[in-house]
Amino acid sequence: MKSMTRGQWFSFTDSLIQDNTRDIIGVQSKGKRFHFALLENAHDLRLDHDVTLLPPKKFLLPTHEELIRFDISRPFEVSSSKPDRAQILIGVHPYDVIAIQQLDAVYQNPPVDDIYAARRKNTLIIASDILTIASRSFAGSLGNHVVTSGYDLLVTDLGDIVVIDEGTSAGRELLKSFGECREALTPEIERVTQLRAELPGRYRHKLKVDKWQWTELLLNNSTHPLWEKNARKCLSCGTCTLVCPTCFCYDVDDVMDINMKEGTRVRTWDSCLLRDFTLIGSGEIFRQAPVDRYRHRFYRKGVYLPQRFGFVACVGCGRCATQCLSDIADPLNVMNTLAASSVETRLDLPIPHKKPHHLQGPIFLPKSATIIRREKMTQTDTFYEIELDSRKPLGHQPGQFVEVSIFGMGEAPISVASAPEPGRNSFDLLVRSVGNVTTHLQSLTVGDKIGIRGPFGNGFDAASLRKRDLMFIAGGCGMAPMRSLVKYVLAHRSEFGEVSLLYGCKDPDSILFNADLNVWKTRTDIVQKFTVDDCPAGASWDGNIGVITDLIPLIDFDPGKTTAIIVGPPVMYRFVIKNLKDRGMPDDNIIVSLERRMKCGVGKCGHCQINGVYVCLEGPVFNYADIKDLPEAF
Amino acid sequence: MKPRVAVFDFASCEGCELQLFNLEEKFLDLIKIVDVVSFREGMKEHSDLYDIAVIDGSIMRPMDVERLKIIRKKAKTVVALGACACIGGVNKLRNQWTSENVRREVYGDANLEGNPLFDIFPARAVDEVVKVDYYVPGCPIDRAEFTKVITAVIMGREPRLPSYPVCVECKLRENQCVFELGMFCLGPITRAGCNAICPTHRKGCAGCRGFLEDANMDAFKDVLRKYKIPMDEWLKCFDMFNCKIKREK
Ligand code: SF4
Ligand code: SF4
Ligand code: SF4
Numbered sequence: 001m002k003s004m005t006r007g008q009w010f011s012f013t014d015s016l017i018q019d020n021t022r023d024i025i026g027v028q029s030k031g032k033r034f035h036f037a038l039l040e041n042a043h044d045l046r047l048d049h050d051v052t053l054l055p056p057k058k059f060l061l062p063t064h065e066e067l068i069r070f071d072i073s074r075p076f077e078v079s080s081s082k083p084d085r086a087q088i089l090i091g092v093h094p095y096d097v098i099a100i101q102q103l104d105a106v107y108q109n110p111p112v113d114d115i116y117a118a119r120r121k122n123t124l125i126i127a128s129d130i131l132t133i134a135s136r137s138f139a140g141s142l143g144n145h146v147v148t149s150g151y152d153l154l155v156t157d158l159g160d161i162v163v164i165d166e167g168t169s170a171g172r173e174l175l176k177s178f179g180e181c182r183e184a185l186t187p188e189i190e191r192v193t194q195l196r197a198e199l200p201g202r203y204r205h206k207l208k209v210d211k212w213q214w215t216e217l218l219l220n221n222s223t224h225p226l227w228e229k230n231a232r233k234c235l236s237c238g239t240c241t242l243v244c245p246t247c248f249c250y251d252v253d254d255v256m257d258i259n260m261k262e263g264t265r266v267r268t269w270d271s272c273l274l275r276d277f278t279l280i281g282s283g284e285i286f287r288q289a290p291v292d293r294y295r296h297r298f299y300r301k302g303v304y305l306p307q308r309f310g311f312v313a314c315v316g317c318g319r320c321a322t323q324c325l326s327d328i329a330d331p332l333n334v335m336n337t338l339a340a341s342s343v344e345t346r347l348d349l350p351i352p353h354k355k356p357h358h359l360q361g362p363i364f365l366p367k368s369a370t371i372i373r374r375e376k377m378t379q380t381d382t383f384y385e386i387e388l389d390s391r392k393p394l395g396h397q398p399g400q401f402v403e404v405s406i407f408g409m410g411e412a413p414i415s416v417a418s419a420p421e422p423g424r425n426s427f428d429l430l431v432r433s434v435g436n437v438t439t440h441l442q443s444l445t446v447g448d449k450i451g452i453r454g455p456f457g458n459g460f461d462a463a464s465l466r467k468r469d470l471m472f473i474a475g476g477c478g479m480a481p482m483r484s485l486v487k488y489v490l491a492h493r494s495e496f497g498e499v500s501l502l503y504g505c506k507d508p509d510s511i512l513f514n515a516d517l518n519v520w521k522t523r524t525d526i527v528q529k530f531t532v533d534d535c536p537a538g539a540s541w542d543g544n545i546g547v548i549t550d551l552i553p554l555i556d557f558d559p560g561k562t563t564a565i566i567v568g569p570p571v572m573y574r575f576v577i578k579n580l581k582d583r584g585m586p587d588d589n590i591i592v593s594l595e596r597r598m599k600c601g602v603g604k605c606g607h608c609q610i611n612g613v614y615v616c617l618e619g620p621v622f623n624y625a626d627i628k629d630l631p632e633a634f
Numbered sequence: 635m636k637p638r639v640a641v642f643d644f645a646s647c648e649g650c651e652l653q654l655f656n657l658e659e660k661f662l663d664l665i666k667i668v669d670v671v672s673f674r675e676g677m678k679e680h681s682d683l684y685d686i687a688v689i690d691g692s693i694m695r696p697m698d699v700e701r702l703k704i705i706r707k708k709a710k711t712v713v714a715l716g717a718c719a720c721i722g723g724v725n726k727l728r729n730q731w732t733s734e735n736v737r738r739e740v741y742g743d744a745n746l747e748g749n750p751l752f753d754i755f756p757a758r759a760v761d762e763v764v765k766v767d768y769y770v771p772g773c774p775i776d777r778a779e780f781t782k783v784i785t786a787v788i789m790g791r792e793p794r795l796p797s798y799p800v801c802v803e804c805k806l807r808e809n810q811c812v813f814e815l816g817m818f819c820l821g822p823i824t825r826a827g828c829n830a831i832c833p834t835h836r837k838g839c840a841g842c843r844g845f846l847e848d849a850n851m852d853a854f855k856d857v858l859r860k861y862k863i864p865m866d867e868w869l870k871c872f873d874m875f876n877c878k879i880k881r882e883k
Contacts, residue, residue, distance in 0.1 A: 235850050239801055274798045325860075
């Protein structure tokens with residue numbers, strides 16, 4: 001450990017400010033509170049702060065941030081955002097250091113967020129020991145009042161003397177370039193040790209339950225009356241997540257410059273407490289009730305993120321408790337209340353283990369692609385054949401999806417409708433016009449450019465289906481991802497047993513892929529059955545009229561030997577699955593592909609989550625047995 | 635061809651129209667992407683051929699209704715500009731009194747019988763009379779939001795207003811909540827989009843962008859009680875832009 005006088009500490013800070021190669025960000029007062037801001041004068045730096053209004057996260061994951069820049073007046077012009085200047089954050093408290101380590105784990109977990117990673121690499125952290133304890137903080141109970149890693153330098157302001165611990169070689173260099181410091185004396189080090197040792201006792205608020213028990217406690221209490229009671233007071237204002245150092249979900253939107261030529265794709269902090277967080281193009285909202293959103297936040301902190309990353313995603317800073325107007329956001333109060341209750345119904349919310357993703361390079365930069373065939377299929381659906389301009393195949397598996405970009409409009413997740421075929425570079429998409437991107441796509445034509453990211457997600461595991469009888473059950477535009485699998489199976493027909501396809505639509509006019517269906521009709525090795533909800537007078541229709549479950553009894557199948565694959569609108573699953581189970585089909589033999597708001601595709605933005613499961617990473621294709629207990633799944 | 639835009643005013647202070655000029659050099663950019671064919675506050679020319687009608691102000695009289703319906707018929711897209719047009723705004727304050735009393739209060743005993751200019755009914759927002767396609771709320775409007783909406787309309791993209799409260803933007807600007815400063819703020823129940831301009835300047839949100847349809851009013855009233863905001867102050871603030879009282883002539 002090193003030490004320097006107070007005067008030297010100011011000169012050190014000042015020397016950092018004077019050196020113009022980096023932005024120096026330090027804690028400063030803002031009214032009666034504190035914030036991290038660009039430091040212009042060493043004397044503005046405060047190390048006696050209790051807690052800042054927003055966490056230092058805003059300098060690693062800015063509230064608004066440009067991801068890409070594009071020019072729509074050209075066929076396809078896009079570039080990644082420019083990297084920021086290097087920066088040093090001064091005055092980061094231990095709990096915030098730990099929160100930054102969590103952000104690092106999330107954003108640098110594959111697929112790595114290259115924009116975050118670049119900024120992080122360019123950031124040095126000068127942490128500081130806590131001198132003043134924030135009124136609602138309980139970091140002491142979590143052991144987050146001190147840190148032993150995650151900083152480049154850690155300063156302890158002892159008034160006359162400032163003691164500095166060098167955490168990394170970069171920190172050591174920084175100090176060395178300043179020069180004026182000496183080895184800390186034993187009594188100085190003792191003062192630091194004592195200051196830290198006394199901290200836990202100084203916290204007014206104490207957690208009655210160890211943080212590693214949060215997961216159990218939450219899983220045992222999903223129906224505790226506290227959820228409803230508190231949620232009634234919830235304003236759905238998002239404050240609790242926006243001020244939280246460990247929350248990291250974001251939204252993405254395209255913003256045009258007023259010249260209508262250039263524009264940017266911007267990411268902005270988002271909150272799972274806001275109603276439209278889970279809204280998808282077709283208008284469905286998956287976490288509609290305020291209580292579901294309110295509870296989700298605690299489960300994320302205490303169950304989902306611990307399961308995925310091995311840390312409790314609350315560092316006890318107390319920001320949410322101070323800033324929630326209704327004062328219902330404090331994890332300490334919630335956990336202490338749950339600790340006092342007896343076990344209710346036990347929930348299990350496992351995250352299915354899936355293949356990790358190995359995307360490389362700039363994850364937000366779409367690849368240029370061209371529409372090479374376009375065919376209007378129904379009133380609302382259009383078929384596109386797409387080729388990447390690199391002429392390389394997409395490299396997808398049946399059931400995966402891509403993010404389609406139209407600059408200025410945004411991105412939409414769309415399932416790939418074709419199977420990977422040897423010698424074929426292009427791929428198929430079926431687009432239903434439901435939102436801005438998909439509606440605009442309808443107006444594009446052969447030769448037009450679009451952006452493609454992906455393929456994303458885990459598709460159908462064809463190997464696990466080998467030798468089995470297959471029953472494909474598709475509803476509406478669920479036929480698009482289904483087609484990719486059907487095509488694959490038919491191309492490798494001898495590897496599979498009996499194959500049947502049940503397909504239901506709104507009316508005869510909404511049937512998709514008629515050309516394929518007609519070809520398949522001529523084959524004797526696939527049974528096809530069709531139904532429509534409704535058949536207008538005069539339409540020619542020889543299939544069933546009624547719901548999709550009407551078709552299941554028409555197939556003679558052995559539930560043990562058959563795997564059912566279901567893709568359709570959200571409402572369809574429950575009925576079809578019940579029907580299959582009534583016929584004796586084991587859960588393990590049911591495969592589903594689910595639709596959610598996959599906004600980033602890379603497991604960061606949070607919008608597609610079903611409880612702790614990221615549909616864009618673990619899904620969209622799931623084994624029913626893996627997710628049947630997730631309350632948010634069906 | 636560039637889309638033709640016409641701006642019309644009804645009952646308002648025209649401040650929102652002024653905000654368009656306050657776009658300054660951006661206004662010059664704006665007229666590169668649209669043809670402004672009618673704008674009483676800014677030009678002498680007028681044309682009845684327009685694609686986008688921008689409506690400023692509330693609807694107060696039968697003669698307004700007629701004029702508005704004609705505009706709606708001619709325009710492909712109608713954009714309501716500002717609080718008066720979007721929600722009725724301060725104009726609705728007068729709906730607490732009968733039109734008779736309002737007239738007497740302002741004009742005394744002057745004989746206005748039969749004069750259509752003074753033939754008023756309770757103030758209405760534009761969408762209480764004709765269909766509105768898009769809204770640019772606020773008193774006055776936020777210039778950045780206006781450009782966002784207008785560029786979206788021109789691109790054929792549905793401009794979505796935020797469906798969350800002002801507190802979200804207030805947090806992103808790292809403001810100390812004005813409740814902590816002993817003030818009263820309608821931010822938790824008011825639609826965001828203004829970038830929390832009032833709380834950022836240490837003034838409570840007055841609700842000029844309109845309340846969220848799913849605002850949790852009961853929870854909000856609990857907050858007001860918690861911070862000991864006097865009841866008469868609440869009511870004044872609630873009514874300022876969002877007066878719900880309706881009284882016929
Ligand atoms: S801060 Fe409080 S009121 Fe606002 S969303 Fe969070 S829990 Fe609800
Ligand atoms: S949940 Fe609350 S106390 Fe925990 S880290 Fe987030 S803001 Fe701090
Ligand atoms: S000042 Fe108003 S808008 Fe800002 S957080 Fe407080 S209540 Fe919300």
